[in-house]
Amino acid sequence: MKSMDLLLNNLFWSPVWISIKTAIVAGVFVIILGTLVGYVLSKKKFKGKILIETILMLPIVLPPTVIGFFLIIIFGQNSYIGQFIEWIFRQPIIFTWWAAVFAAIIVAFPLMYQSAKSGFSSIDKSIEDAARIDGASEWKVFLFISIPLASKSLLSGSILSFARALGEFGATLMFAGNIPGKTQTLPTAIYLAIDGGEMALAWTWVIAIVFISFIMMFILQIKQK
Amino acid sequence: MPQLKLENVSKWYNDNVCAVQNVSLQIEKEEFVVIVGPSGCGKSTLLRMIAGLEKASSGKIYLDGTCINELPTRDRQIAMVFQNYALYPHMTVYENLAFGLKMRKIPKVEIDKRINEVTKNLKINGLLNRKPQSLSGGQCQRVALARAIIKKTKLFLMDEPLSSLDSTLRLQMRREITNLHNKIKITSIYVTHDQSEAMTMATKLFVMKDGVILQVGPPMNVYEKPNSIFVATFLGSPGMNILRGKLMDDTFMIGKSSIKLPMDKYGYLLEQGYCNKELLLGVRPEHIVQAKDNESNILDIKITHVERLGDVSLIYSFFECQPIVAKMNDFTMKFTLDLDRIHFFDPLTEKRVDSFNDE
Secondary structure, three states, rough: OOHHHHOOOOOHHHHHHHHHHHHHHHHHHHHHHHHHHHHHHHHHOOOHHHHHHHHHHHHOOOHHHHHHHHHHHHHHOHHHHHHHHHHHOOOOOOOOHHHHHHHHHHHHHHHHHHHHHHHHHHHOHHHHHHHOOOOOOOHHHHHHHHHHOOOOHHHHHHHHHHHHHHHHHHHHHHOOOOOOOOOOOHHHHHHHHHHHHOOHHHHHHHHHHHHHHHHHHHHHHHHHH | OOOOEEEEEEEEEEEOOOEEEEEEEEEEOOOEEEEEOOOOOHHHHHHHHHOOOOOOOOEEEEEEEEEEOOOOOOOOEEEEOOOOOOOOOOOHHHHHHHHHHHOOOHHHHHHHHHHHHHHHOOOOOHHHOOHHHHHHHHHHHHHHHHHHHHHOOOOOEEEOOOOOOHHHHHHHHHHHHHHHHHHHHHHEEEEEEHHHHHHHHOOOOEEEEOEEEEEEEEEHHHHHHOHHHHHHOOOOOOOEEEEEEEEEOEEEEEOOOOEEHHHHHHHHHHHHOOOOEEEEEEEEEHEEEOOOOOOOOOOOOEEEEEEOOOOOOOEEEEEEEEEEEEOOOOOOOEEOOOOOHHHEOOOOOOOOOOOOOOO
């Protein structure tokens, strides 16, 4: 009965919605940006390309605290960028919901970019050339040939990066904080619940995030067959 | 006016690797041109520059008198068949054929009409709803051809289109492409490393090596009067035999053997100052023939290996320690050269030097 109460309780739903909302908005950004960057880097050769590719992949291996640290340094109130943002929006980005979105974008981007790049690289170049010969502009080649042919990689990249955005913890905690109803996502809420000894609440949240993650991974497995 | 004209076209990669070097050529309307050469000779790069898939580093390309160097591929009015077919794997045969027409904003009624016509012609009308992965190699090749001719373009490019087919199918498609060309008369450029494809299909042949076009002409002309050792040995199956020797007045000495030459063969060479000089004698395998009883130039040949092909046999042997291949119907033990069909090449320039009036 107690758990039923919990399910109807705003206390339970708030971090669930914030997490899903954050992951969806971050996911949309990451999917579009990762696909475009992956496409460009799979096709173009230029000086310093390896350096850029290395930097783009760094968030995968860096500890989330390091990412949080950099986010605070770059966008905090003491930096020019941070002051610029504050001047435009009349408030700092740090400790807002957008900060959570931003942290999620940074950690999820490499997964999308990497999948997209390997998907686009594996396309037989002569198929894209054939489309050019058939009169397609570069944009139409991208839309009608490259995207459909890389669709499996793009889908798996999308799901992985969405799942990563949903599970983001360290950088979010540092950059967006843990404000209930505002920036408190599922992972931070679970951490706090356990810390406060509220095991029943922690359980329901754990079940919720495992459920969502399981569904996404399940879809991924089916689609990759 | 030639349909396609190339003026000193070159292609450099990274400023130091030259794939195509100062190629100039002209292709007339309705010709079926074959560019033949070993792999890596730059023939595909040349074709891709004509298609606009690669940019020429220098030189000019004209289509119907207009310079198309800066024209993007999509606006060039060309069709192309690729080595691996390059069909769109996620589309049905119908969609593959319709794609280029849709891109050119041709109305659906016209698209259906053309698809109907072309697929009947190439006998693939039963495959319209199939995806490429469910088709055989030959069917894919037909779809690729259909996709190219359906657009009714000015120029038809083919990049080794038959090299991934098995040999029976290759012979069949070779004939079909020739028939198709006779029917629709579209100006075609066909790139291949297969000299027999080149010989049988071309109305005009370009032999290419190391980024340079070595010889141009009707296939039989090039075959019978190769201008260099490379062309002589590349064309023909097997290619021309080359024997090193020395010209002594009317006699060509190969090792200890001597071949007495007819006046028309040695006269010109003597005039050119080749007396007592090293020369290379070229003779095609089919021009090594059975010696008649009164023949004076009998070759003392040591046979090492015989390949029986059914209709003819290839006789691999050594003559004065130099390898030589003969192609004969009847197996014989007495060989001589058909002296009317031999050629001489300069060992330094590797150019043919025996005649002055065949260009």
